[in-house]
Amino acid sequence: MKELSPAARARYFRRQLVDRLMGGLCVLAAGIGLVLLGLILWMLFSNGIGGLSLSVFTNSMAQPGAAGGLANAIVGSIIQVGLGAMIGAPLGMMVGVYLSEVGKDSRFASVVRFVNDILLSAPSVLIGLFVYQIAVSPLGGFSGFAGALALALIAMPIVARTTEDILRLVPQAYRDGAVALGSRENEVVRKVVLPAAFGGILTGVLLAVARIAGETAPLLFTSLGNTNWSTDLTQPMASLPIAIYRYAGSPYPEWVALAWTGAMLITVGVLSLNILSRFSHAAISGKQGG
Amino acid sequence: MLTTSASPIAAIDPVRPTPGSAAPLRAPTVSAKAATTAAPTRMSVGNVNAFYGEKQALFDVNLEIPDNAVTAFIGASGCGKSTLLRCLNRMNDTIPGASIEGQIRMDGIDINSPAVDPVQVRTRIGMVFQKPNPFPMSIYDNIAYGPRTHKLAATKTELDTIVEKSLRGAALWDEVKDRLKSSGLGLSGGQQQRLVIARTLAVSPAVILMDEPCSALDPIATAHIEALIDDLRKHTCIVMVTHSMAQAARVSQVTAFFNMGRLVESGPTDQIFTAPKLDQTQDYITGRFG
Numbered sequence A: 001m002k003e004l005s006p007a008a009r010a011r012y013f014r015r016q017l018v019d020r021l022m023g024g025l026c027v028l029a030a031g032i033g034l035v036l037l038g039l040i041l042w043m044l045f046s047n048g049i050g051g052l053s054l055s056v057f058t059n060s061m062a063q064p065g066a067a068g069g070l071a072n073a074i075v076g077s078i079i080q081v082g083l084g085a086m087i088g089a090p091l092g093m094m095v096g097v098y099l100s101e102v103g104k105d106s107r108f109a110s111v112v113r114f115v116n117d118i119l120l121s122a123p124s125v126l127i128g129l130f131v132y133q134i135a136v137s138p139l140g141g142f143s144g145f146a147g148a149l150a151l152a153l154i155a156m157p158i159v160a161r162t163t164e165d166i167l168r169l170v171p172q173a174y175r176d177g178a179v180a181l182g183s184r185e186n187e188v189v190r191k192v193v194l195p196a197a198f199g200g201i202l203t204g205v206l207l208a209v210a211r212i213a214g215e216t217a218p219l220l221f222t223s224l225g226n227t228n229w230s231t232d233l234t235q236p237m238a239s240l241p242i243a244i245y246r247y248a249g250s251p252y253p254e255w256v257a258l259a260w261t262g263a264m265l266i267t268v269g270v271l272s273l274n275i276l277s278r279f280s281h282a283a284i285s286g287k288q289g290g
Numbered sequence B: 001m002l003t004t005s006a007s008p009i010a011a012i013d014p015v016r017p018t019p020g021s022a023a024p025l026r027a028p029t030v031s032a033k034a035a036t037t038a039a040p041t042r043m044s045v046g047n048v049n050a051f052y053g054e055k056q057a058l059f060d061v062n063l064e065i066p067d068n069a070v071t072a073f074i075g076a077s078g079c080g081k082s083t084l085l086r087c088l089n090r091m092n093d094t095i096p097g098a099s100i101e102g103q104i105r106m107d108g109i110d111i112n113s114p115a116v117d118p119v120q121v122r123t124r125i126g127m128v129f130q131k132p133n134p135f136p137m138s139i140y141d142n143i144a145y146g147p148r149t150h151k152l153a154a155t156k157t158e159l160d161t162i163v164e165k166s167l168r169g170a171a172l173w174d175e176v177k178d179r180l181k182s183s184g185l186g187l188s189g190g191q192q193q194r195l196v197i198a199r200t201l202a203v204s205p206a207v208i209l210m211d212e213p214c215s216a217l218d219p220i221a222t223a224h225i226e227a228l229i230d231d232l233r234k235h236t237c238i239v240m241v242t243h244s245m246a247q248a249a250r251v252s253q254v255t256a257f258f259n260m261g262r263l264v265e266s267g268p269t270d271q272i273f274t275a276p277k278l279d280q281t282q283d284y285i286t287g288r289f290g
Helices: A006-051 A054-058 A071-103 A107-121 A124-136 A144-169 A172-180 A185-213 A240-248 A253-288 B019-026 B081-088 B118-124 B139-149 B156-169 B173-179 B189-201 B219-232 B245-251 B269-274 B279-285
Strands: B041-052 B055-066 B070-074 B098-106 B125-128 B207-211 B237-241 B254-259 B262-268
Touching (some): A054 A071, A071 A240, A107 A144, A124 A144, A144 A185, A172 A185, A172 B125, A172 B189, A185 A253, A240 A253, B041 B081, B041 B237, B055 B081, B055 B254, B070 B081, B070 B245, B081 B098, B081 B207, B081 B237, B081 B254, B118 B125, B139 B156, B139 B189, B156 B189, B189 B207, B189 B219, B219 B237, B219 B245, B254 B269, B254 B279, B262 B269, B262 B279, B269 B279
Parallel strands (some): B055 B262, B070 B237, B070 B254, B125 B207, B207 B237
Antiparallel strands (some): B041 B055, B041 B098
């Protein structure tokens, strides 16, 4: 290598220094994020694993001193999240299909997209209050159904957004090919575009489910929570996030321990859904070949 | 499907050949070049102007496209040859802002008439694209797509027959008969292009449009497709856009040369390549411009 002039040498070392500094800062930032996540998980598991026993899954919530569990909250969560996803996901998918395949860049589609984005970032407590207004006070009381409805309203815009994004990734060549074979618009979408995007849409739905599984605020004014075993959708229904919210702030140590265990269960559930969604996406893309 | 044979829709019904088309379809072709003069007109283009929004892409184009022959559109990029091709099966309808004036007739029927359904047009006039675009599904399902959409097969056996016949027609059967259930995306580029040709053949189109069908393929795959095109020509009318003058000379019987949105010259391929009437054509063919 040719000898560099002193000025060029200084410049060279300065650039090298800045480069290393920037790289170091990026690693540091990533490290902070990872450490925080690790701490959260560590805290969750170290506090939650002790309370884990069969009675958590078999017993309903009980008075302090009695052998209580979270069975009613777990089942309530599954019912409300399941029903919420069953209402919200198909609606969201239809909105996504409309935006990507029918409305496209039309004025109405732009408005729908804008409103959907607002809904996506609306505070979840607001969604809870809205559902309180339309499904709790007119129908005369808190209910599991109202909780599911609130969760559906949170899931819908997420699914709509991911569906649109995924459908836009489907190559135009597939649509052209189908149109050139004499397909009508709905046939193109049903038989070619949606099957091609199936894996991605499923991922979006699973992520939306993971999101609503941990929501507390929209359930406060809708399903309220219930300390007793109940699967009646017209009655107040327990759920894990609400149980955690109530127990974590209580003065009784066994309740606090149950809150930790509940938080750990939600986290494990959401993590599994995330892993499952990656897995399903890879499996389906793999099946289509490439 | 309508039943009155007088209506324009019935005339381009995919399942029933029209009285006018029956004779030329069965007429044996003696030799490659002799077909040029003997074949009757399948499609005719009269005073066609095409627009994308304000921009005019085609200016007063008049052209007769013979049956049982390959008609090649040649010309520099942006000369309008692909636009005309896409007008022939109303694929341009799918582009926002695209419009057309003048008449395009198939077997005497104006395909742009309000009485004609564009979906019916595209069923009778198939299209093969520049980049092979098999759907992300099995080889079998790719071929069966058209027959299923148009309910051409009443039973599974009938569908199997159509699939085999189409794959044989596209000279692909022997290579894929043992893996019909595997993904169409797993095939090589040349096989994929033959797959989409087979997919087009499965709805028995009277005309097949090809938009630079070999430009994404290697020379050996190109030779396969060209041999296939020469074979298909015996039963169908083929219109092909190509950037390769050598390819136009090899496979076409009629050549149309476009420049700046105008049809400059058209006629038997032999004559266009050996004794063009206009200097402009001569210049393009000999590589002096374009």
